[in-house]
Amino acid sequence: SQQGEEDPQALSIQEGENATMNCSYKTSINNLQWYRQNSGRGLVHLILIRSNEREKHSGRLRVTLDTSKKSSSLLITASRAADTASYFCASTNAGGTSYGKLTFGQGTILTVHP
Amino acid sequence: NAGVTQTPKFRVLKTGQSMTLLCAQDMNHEYMYWYRQDPGMGLRLIHYSVGEGTTAKGEVPDGYNVSRLKKQNFLLGLESAAPSQTSVYFCASRVAVYNEQFFGPGTRLTVL
Numbered sequence: 001s002q003q004g005e006e007d008p009q010a011l012s013i014q015e016g017e018n019a020t021m022n023c024s025y026k027t028s029i030n031n032l033q034w035y036r037q038n039s040g041r042g043l044v045h046l047i048l049i050r051s052n053e054r055e056k057h058s059g060r061l062r063v064t065l066d067t068s069k070k071s072s073s074l075l076i077t078a079s080r081a082a083d084t085a086s087y088f089c090a091s092t093n094a095g096g097t098s099y100g101k102l103t104f105g106q107g108t109i110l111t112v113h114p
Numbered sequence: 115n116a117g118v119t120q121t122p123k124f125r126v127l128k129t130g131q132s133m134t135l136l137c138a139q140d141m142n143h144e145y146m147y148w149y150r151q152d153p154g155m156g157l158r159l160i161h162y163s164v165g166e167g168t169t170a171k172g173e174v175p176d177g178y179n180v181s182r183l184k185k186q187n188f189l190l191g192l193e194s195a196a197p198s199q200t201s202v203y204f205c206a207s208r209v210a211v212y213n214e215q216f217f218g219p220g221t222r223l224t225v226l
Contacts, residue, residue, distance in 0.1 A: 031213055033213065033214070035217075040220075041219060041220070042118070042204055042217035042218050042219045042220055043157075043204070043206075043215075043217040044217070045214040045215065045216070048213055048214065088156060088157070090157075092213060099145060099162060099164050099170075100145055100208055100210075100213055100215070101147070101159055101162060101172065102147075102157075102159070102215065103159075103173075104149075104156035104157040104158070105156055106154055106155060106156045107156055
């Protein structure tokens with residue numbers, strides 16, 4: 001079963017609005033990553049947040065992590081039509097030797113209308 | 115640098131046929147991974163490798179075999195394809211000391 005559950009499954013907004021996607025996971029993690037997938041393409045890494053961090057920024061992206069609730073959120077500010085894509089959270093489990101294996105959520109499909 | 119490349123991009127097989135998917139990376143990455151992506155299920159790890167000559171099972175390894183004879187290549191084999199293996203297959207690689215994975219463009223496989 002999938003480690004991560006993402007919410008919402010689909011999000012439709014207008015250009016300029018903010019988009020927030022949420023991710024929950026089940027086990028303790030070392031880090032949580034967010035990836036973007038444009039239609040028909042491979043995944044592209046966006047941002048990583050470690051288990052001892054609570055918030056991280058990268059350009060128009062803001063990621064938060066709440067380990068007590070086993071959840072993370074990705075905020076895209078001032079969205080653009082080019083942000084239209086599927087967004088996935090992926091976690092690396094804590095403990096032992098994980099070799100960086102990622103467990104993915106089901107993804108959120110974001111559509112930004114011009 | 116080409117990054118991570120996958121061959122072929124598309125393939126249609128009949129049940130019982132075999133095939134090999136090739137993943138190549140030119141970034142000298144130690145770790146390589148094979149995932150499958152199915153609608154509504156995100157990506158699931160099939161097999162992975164932490165170095166030349168080593169492979170290990172992931173979350174959904176049944177029906178697949180892998181080999182990593184050269185550091186830059188990671189092969190995924192289907193010995194007897196089944197309709198349940200219809201999926202999009204992604205290869206990824208990473209440097210051992212960093213967590214970011216670099217993905218290939220995917221192979222869309224249909225098994226009839």
